[in-house]
Amino acid sequence: MENNSRFQNRLITPTLSILFAAGLLPLNAASASDQNSNRSGAVDNPGSSVDLSRSLLARTSALWSNPQWQEFKRIWKKLNNMEQADVNHSSSDLDYETIDKIRTELDNSYVELMGIAEEIGIDSLDIGLLHKLATDRLTFLSYGSMFSLTRMMPPPVSEQTDYLVSQIEARLDTVIRLREEGLISSGEMITAFSNLRSSIDTYFLLETVSERVGYAGVLWSVRWPLEADLIPPYLDSIKTAVLDSLENSGVNNEEERCVLLEDLEDMERSISRTRDRLPALHDLLLDLELF
């Protein structure tokens, strides 16, 4: 225990200086994620739990000495070090064995993290979404953008999340490369990572949608806005249109109406829950990238 706190203290000093320099950690008590979510470009945080008001350091410092989180971070960094051959590539320099090995590592890490989620104060949803993002990154780095040439056509939202992963991957690579080349400072790098959150927020929300849309149903064919703020009102407009259309069809099918309504409300709740978790996810991502 004592060793752990000494270890954390050693880390905190340089980390604090970077965060202060980047303006991510103000001298007053306001949290970095509060600041981030107050910026008008970020998704508003509709929920306000005590957990979410804790600072980035308070939220992530407990993870620094946690072996399961460090293992996940190690795999994440491995993905950072993998090179894209080309954004449109359809083959990979990686052999199948290597790809499978990393995928297995990721899956094991996911299981391990889920086992201690409560203990280390990470929501299981956060772990699920980060694992999905890491897996999608691996798929993109291994095979490039996927094309929907299958008999079971995936919904457009799945293409949209693939597209976002390619952007996130390429932007992460570019930030890291420009920092290595000295074109941007460490403070600028932190802000640049932080600014990537709009794409990442959109990815997390669309991933939440994608998981519930499946290969059939009323939302199967929907192409969603690629801006996080626009997704909830878009779903709202779909809900109105679907229910109006059902009512105007003249068919009085109360059972169908109830099922549809339940599906749509379940989607609303899921999106809302993911939105609540975005500040915590921003902090976890910054921790993955910076420390």
Add this chain to the structure above:
Amino acid sequence: MKHPLFVFEITPRCNLACVYCYNVWKAEGELYPRELSVQEIEILADSILAAHPVSVTLTGGEPLLRQDICEIVSVFRKRGILVGIATNGMLLDHDTARSLKEAGIAWLEVSVPSITGDGYRNLTGFDGFHDVKRALLAAASVGIRLTVSHIITSLNPGDAERVVDLAYAFSADAVALNRFVPGGTGFKNRHLRPSIEQLDSSLKNASHSSLMSPGMTVYAAIPVENCILHHNDYPGIKFGSCICGAGKWAISPSGELRVCEQSPYVIGNLLDKSFEELSRSQFVEKFRKDNARSDCTLCASNRVCGGGCRFLRAIPIR
């Protein structure tokens, strides 16, 4: 008549001294125009609204030097007109970006003429490279759509690809690649015009960076003649043709309509006459017809480049 785009130079004042500046009032013997008050801009905005515009870009000079910039943005927004701002970024910090977003601007265009501190100073006269990077990060952090503009000159032909990289790392949505066109201060500095070889290598390298930057558009903002530099050689770059005096118009600080930011010729003042009347003047017709080379009208590429930039014809290609 197409729905027009307007570029409104809201002030002739600037806090940089760029050697390539095309502002017409910076040409020898020209006088600085006066700038309009917010009340006068209200009248101008009515005139613009009657033209059913696509959008208005506020520029200068340096538009953020106007203390009443948010008020000016509101003048257009309350009429339902889309507004963007083109700035050098020196005054753009996080708070300003947030104020501009709240005032309703739809996009920011920030110019990054060089990718090094020395290069930036040589081209603009000031040490502003760190400030411009801060501006890019500020724009992206508040979620304003961001275009980075870059001018290719004979002094910075290697910078274009790095500007594309920087823009991508900083979450920009687009990069506008300009090339030096002599006008204003730039008319005295015609040596800044890049050679064909420099332009070719800049575009090739920028195109490669663009292809590695999914989700960001890189386009050539000054038309490039397809017969001189074949557009297909730069697959990462989108090209267009000249729309000056047809789809795009410049408005000087005092409300005078011109066919292009490069053109000093004043067609008339939008405070006195309607856009419809002014845009049908003989000068405009002549500009559109006579300023294209006659052989361009017979060329198959005319459709994609429109014969290139009329103002570049003043100087023979090196």
